[in-house]
Amino acid sequence: MSGKDSMKSVYRKHVSRKILFIIIFAIICVIAFGLELAMGALNIGFFESFQVLFDHLKGIIPEPGFETTKDYTIWELRVPRAIAGLAVGAGLGVCGAAMQSALKNPLADPYTTGISSGAALGAALSIIMGICVIPGITGSVAVVINAFVLSLIPAGVIIAVSVMKKSASSTSMILIGIAVMYIFSAMTSLMMLYANSENLAEVYIWNVGTLGKATWDNISFLVAGALIAVILLIALSNKLNILSMKDNNIISLGEDPKKLRIIFLVIVSLVTALLVSFTGSIGFVGLVAPHMVRTFIGSDNRYLIPASAVFGGAFLLLADCVAKSVGSTGLPVGVITALVGGPLFILILIKQRRNAWD
Amino acid sequence: MRDARLAISTGQGWNDRMNDTGSGELKEKYNRYIFRKVMFVVICIVGIVAIAGFSVTIGSRDIGFFRAYELIWEHIKGTTYALGSLDWWDDDIVWNSRLPRVCMAIIAGAALAIAGAAMQSVMKNPLADPYTTGISSGAVFGVTLALVLGFTASGASQYGLVLNAFIFSLIPTGIIIMMSKFTNASPATMILAGVAVSFFFNGLTTLLMVGTDADTLANAYLWQIGTLENAVWTSIPLMFVVTLVGSAFLLFTSRQLNILSLGDDSAKSLGMDAQNYRLICMLIISFMIASIISFTGIIGFVGLVAPHIARLTLGGDNRYVIPAAMAFGALFMLAADMLARIVVYPGEMPVGIIISFVGGPIFLYLILKQKRGAL
Numbered sequence: 001m002s003g004k005d006s007m008k009s010v011y012r013k014h015v016s017r018k019i020l021f022i023i024i025f026a027i028i029c030v031i032a033f034g035l036e037l038a039m040g041a042l043n044i045g046f047f048e049s050f051q052v053l054f055d056h057l058k059g060i061i062p063e064p065g066f067e068t069t070k071d072y073t074i075w076e077l078r079v080p081r082a083i084a085g086l087a088v089g090a091g092l093g094v095c096g097a098a099m100q101s102a103l104k105n106p107l108a109d110p111y112t113t114g115i116s117s118g119a120a121l122g123a124a125l126s127i128i129m130g131i132c133v134i135p136g137i138t139g140s141v142a143v144v145i146n147a148f149v150l151s152l153i154p155a156g157v158i159i160a161v162s163v164m165k166k167s168a169s170s171t172s173m174i175l176i177g178i179a180v181m182y183i184f185s186a187m188t189s190l191m192m193l194y195a196n197s198e199n200l201a202e203v204y205i206w207n208v209g210t211l212g213k214a215t216w217d218n219i220s221f222l223v224a225g226a227l228i229a230v231i232l233l234i235a236l237s238n239k240l241n242i243l244s245m246k247d248n249n250i251i252s253l254g255e256d257p258k259k260l261r262i263i264f265l266v267i268v269s270l271v272t273a274l275l276v277s278f279t280g281s282i283g284f285v286g287l288v289a290p291h292m293v294r295t296f297i298g299s300d301n302r303y304l305i306p307a308s309a310v311f312g313g314a315f316l317l318l319a320d321c322v323a324k325s326v327g328s329t330g331l332p333v334g335v336i337t338a339l340v341g342g343p344l345f346i347l348i349l350i351k352q353r354r355n356a357w358d
Numbered sequence: 359m360r361d362a363r364l365a366i367s368t369g370q371g372w373n374d375r376m377n378d379t380g381s382g383e384l385k386e387k388y389n390r391y392i393f394r395k396v397m398f399v400v401i402c403i404v405g406i407v408a409i410a411g412f413s414v415t416i417g418s419r420d421i422g423f424f425r426a427y428e429l430i431w432e433h434i435k436g437t438t439y440a441l442g443s444l445d446w447w448d449d450d451i452v453w454n455s456r457l458p459r460v461c462m463a464i465i466a467g468a469a470l471a472i473a474g475a476a477m478q479s480v481m482k483n484p485l486a487d488p489y490t491t492g493i494s495s496g497a498v499f500g501v502t503l504a505l506v507l508g509f510t511a512s513g514a515s516q517y518g519l520v521l522n523a524f525i526f527s528l529i530p531t532g533i534i535i536m537m538s539k540f541t542n543a544s545p546a547t548m549i550l551a552g553v554a555v556s557f558f559f560n561g562l563t564t565l566l567m568v569g570t571d572a573d574t575l576a577n578a579y580l581w582q583i584g585t586l587e588n589a590v591w592t593s594i595p596l597m598f599v600v601t602l603v604g605s606a607f608l609l610f611t612s613r614q615l616n617i618l619s620l621g622d623d624s625a626k627s628l629g630m631d632a633q634n635y636r637l638i639c640m641l642i643i644s645f646m647i648a649s650i651i652s653f654t655g656i657i658g659f660v661g662l663v664a665p666h667i668a669r670l671t672l673g674g675d676n677r678y679v680i681p682a683a684m685a686f687g688a689l690f691m692l693a694a695d696m697l698a699r700i701v702v703y704p705g706e707m708p709v710g711i712i713i714s715f716v717g718g719p720i721f722l723y724l725i726l727k728q729k730r731g732a733l
Contacts, residue, residue, distance in 0.1 A: 106546050107485050107553065161726065171484050172725050175666065178485070179721040182659050186714030189583050193708070197572035204575060208564050284557050291550060332568060338561030345554040346533075350541045 018303040021296055025310040029086065032317035036082040039321050042073050049074055076216070084214035084222050084278075085317040085333075089285055091226035091275050093312020094233045095268045096286030097293070097304050101240045102264040103170040109287035110272040112174060113265060114154025114181035116207075116281035119273070121184045122146030123206045123280075128195045143206065144218075147277035154180040155269035159262055169247070170261065209282035209334035211320050218278050225274040232267055233305050240264070240301040284337040285312050288345050295348050315341070395678040398671060402685035406464060406692060413463075413696045414456045421448055430457065459589040462597070463695045463709070464688045466586070466650045467660055469601040471687020473643040474661030475668065475680050476608050479615040480639045481545040487662035488647045490549060491640055492530030494656045495556035497648070499563045500526030502578045506566045519581075520593075523652035530555040531644040535637055543633040544622070548640070584657035584710035586695050597649045604646040608639070608680055615676040657710045660687050663721050670724045690717070 037049035044052070052074045055062075062068055095110035103112065111117075123143050125131045132142035133149045158176045165172075192200050214222070233240070239260055242250055250257040272286075289312040290304065297303055319336040326336075414426040421429070429452045439446035473488035481490060489495075500522035504510045510518035534551045541547060567575050608615075614635055617625050625632040651657070664687035668679050691709070698712045 105483070105485065107483065107549060161722075165726070174485060175725055176722060178662065179718045179725070182714040182721075183718035185658075186711045186718070189708070189711050189714075192579060193583070193711070197576040200576045200579060201572040204579060205568055208568065283560075287553065288557075331565065335561050335564045335568070338557040339565070342554045342558030342561065345557075346537060346551055349547055349551055349554070350537060 015303075018297040018300075018307070021293075022303070022307050022310055025307065025314050028314040029310055029317065032314050032321065033082050033086065035321045036085060036317050036324075037074055037078045039324050040073070040078060042069065044070055044074065049078075053079065080214045080216050080219050081211050081320070082317065084211050084219050085320045086313040087219065087222040087226035088211065088275050088279055088282060089289070089313040089316030090309040091222070091229050091271055091312075092282065092286035092316075093289040093293075093308035094229050094305050095272050096312075097290035097301070097308040098233050098240060098264050099268050099286075100290055101299070101301055101304075102243050102261050102268075103174055104244060105170065105174060106291070107287075108174065109283075110268055111276075111281065111283070111286065113158055113177040113269055114184065115151040115269060115272050115276060116283075117181040117184040117188070118151035118154050119147040119276045119281060120203070120207050121188045122148070122150035122277075124188045124191045124195075124203045125150070127203050127206070128191045128199045140213075144277045148273050150184075151273040151276055152269060154184065155265060155273075159265060162258060162262055173261065173265070205332070206280050208332040209276075209280035210323075210332040211279060211316075212330070212332075213278065221274055222278060225271045229267065229271040230306075230309050233264075234302075236264070237301040237305045240305070244299070244301075280332075280334070282316070282334045282337065284334070284341050285316050288337075288341050289315055292345065292348055295351075395672050395682065398668075398682050399678075399685045402682070402689045405689045406685070409689065409692050409696060410460045410464070413460050413692060413699075414452055416696065416699050417451070417456060419447070419451050421452060426452060429453070454591070458591050458594060459586050459695070460692065461594055462586050462589040462654070463692045465594070465597050465601050466654055466657065467664070467688040467691025468605065468684045469597070469646050469650050469687075470657065470661040470691070471664035471668075471683040472605050472608055472680060473647050474687075475665035475676070475683040476615065476639055477643055477661075478665055479619055479676055479679075480636050481549055482619060483545060483549060484666070485662075486549065487658075488643060489556075489656070489658070489661070491534055491552040491644065492556035492559065493527045493644055493647050494651065494658075495559035495563070496530045497523040497527035497651050498578075498582055498656065499559045500524075501581050502563045502566050505578045505581070506570045506574055520652045524648050526559075527648040527651065528644055530559065531640060535641065538633070538637060543636060545636070548636070580708075581655050583708040584651075584655040585708040586654060586698075587706065587708075588653070593653045597653065600646050600649040604642045605684060607642055611635075611639075612676040612680045615680070619674070619676070655708075655710070657691075657713065659710075659713045659717050660691055663717050664690055666721065667724060670727075 034046050034050055037053065038044055038046045048070075052070055056071055056075050062071055092110050096108075099108040099110055099112055100106060102108075105112075122133075123146065126138075126142040126146045130138065131146075132138065133146055137145060154177055157180050158173050161176055162173060188203075192203065195203070239255070242253060242255055243257065243260055243264075245253075247257045250260075276282075290308045293304055293307045293311050297307055316333065316337065319340060320333045322340065323331045323333040323336040411423055411426050414430070415421050415423055425448070429449055433449060433453050439449055470488055474486075477486045477488055477490055478484060480486075483490075501519055503526070504519050504522045510522050530552065533555050534548055537551055538548065563578075567578060570578075614630060617628055617630055618632055618635065620628075622632040647661075665679060665683040668682040668686055672678050672682055690713070694712045694716060695709045697716065698707045698709045701707060701712070
């Protein structure tokens, strides 16, 4: 009896640690959200920005004057960007975690299926050649549409091939993605080669990824995408756990590994394509956020997925705070995630006691 | 087998006979098995020699296929021609402008492929390639530093870019090796460390790129695509020697690579220090690749795909995969470079682009056709 009780208490402690991690990072998300609102050219305090935000939500719009500027800056410029940061960070975080578990590879990230190469090709097509997949559309909308449509092609190829083949191991799926990715990158390079330097620079910077383009008009897509990913993946986290076993064992549990893998691939690809087409390929978050979470709470997807969501959101928001405050014009957030996240990640790798992957 | 069973039933000298027939059959099977692998390498080498000759004939000056071999042979024998004569021009063009490029293609292809094969075995990951430890990100950063800020490690000499690329491409490996002193050097940890380091260097590169003007950005970008256009004899010796030493090491230790694929624990029980061997391999691969990409820029795909193609056709035994990947990589690179000069003649296209265009579909086809378990 007492043995059973102590087992129970150990288990509870084990679980409560994971839940604590999620709660802590949810709180950090809120703090980061406030910081994101407070940072910028116009100086607004941390608490004041929340005050302005709540006032606006309650419908209190200040009289024309200095307060209106504050209200406008917060509501029209900074809130969309902060929401976009949270959505994109959380979305990429969960997609990365799901991808790593579904493909059983620590190198997998949301872009493993070749999404970023497709998006880059789409952007290059519309910026350099002026071509849009839906005729008659030009400008920044064309870039978004191109990026979205083309980024789905590599994943489409992977899924089509996997359906045709009798068995589809995670390795062959990854390798198909890489083959398509290389073909797409070659096409992009070819266009870049003959483009003038201004267009080349524009495509390059589009690829780096930034949250600066977020407005109230487009964040609804980002939020919807992120929400779908988080909810679906949390709901399916048990299946993800099953997928981490050997294929034979999965079959003996009565599940079809190929079908499960394809389901996850479809979810991740659709959501990531949506996020990427508005922001450009923000790297690192999708790869590293799940890994950092793994080193703290282990690889159980029931906790890993929600933890990756809050961690990814907090990480991207904080990185964007830094990105906004560097220099006069700010930097793309992708640069900061890499510069800050890289060393941090190495530190965590050194500090980790057990290897979450082996 | 039926003989053997018959022998058992008659109970007469079955032991001897079973050994005879069984081992004979087995031997024959084994020989056929080995023969296929050796043939693959031989075919690749014949292909290399043939394409090398053809590759030398491409250009504005008309030089025939056999004439090309003749000129090369004569040059090696030490034949000299009257200055300014037709033969002299032919010799000069073949020897000084076309042949270095062919040599560079062969060396670069072989080195990238063997490095990729070793990296995939050492890291136990089919996604690994020669750049997994972050070598390319370091090189790109070094070159961008030189192009954008004018900072080079060797002052203003003509080798500024090359030297920068070389030195900076060794930094990521250095970091990973230092790191492995503090933590376990398991493949997963090392791959992730490589990813972290490359992201860091890529971040620095992007930082420089977004702050610079469009023309410099274009320059730095184009360096990354990878081309053999700038091949000259002076750049060959370094990469040749390093590649030779590196591949010799990897070829002679390919048995260890096989043992490593059993897992670290099994390797240990067979008396092998897995982590140490892994670090040595990484160091050798880094030097090999650094000495190549600092001259050519980042040529992707060969290092990833050539080993896979070797594995898909020959199976996973590293004793054969390593030489086969090497031969195939050289052939592939040479053929791609030849195509790069034919398709947009008289101009040319960076070989990196051709490699992806041609290699991508081939790779897809092989994955679809693969027998189970080769990967």
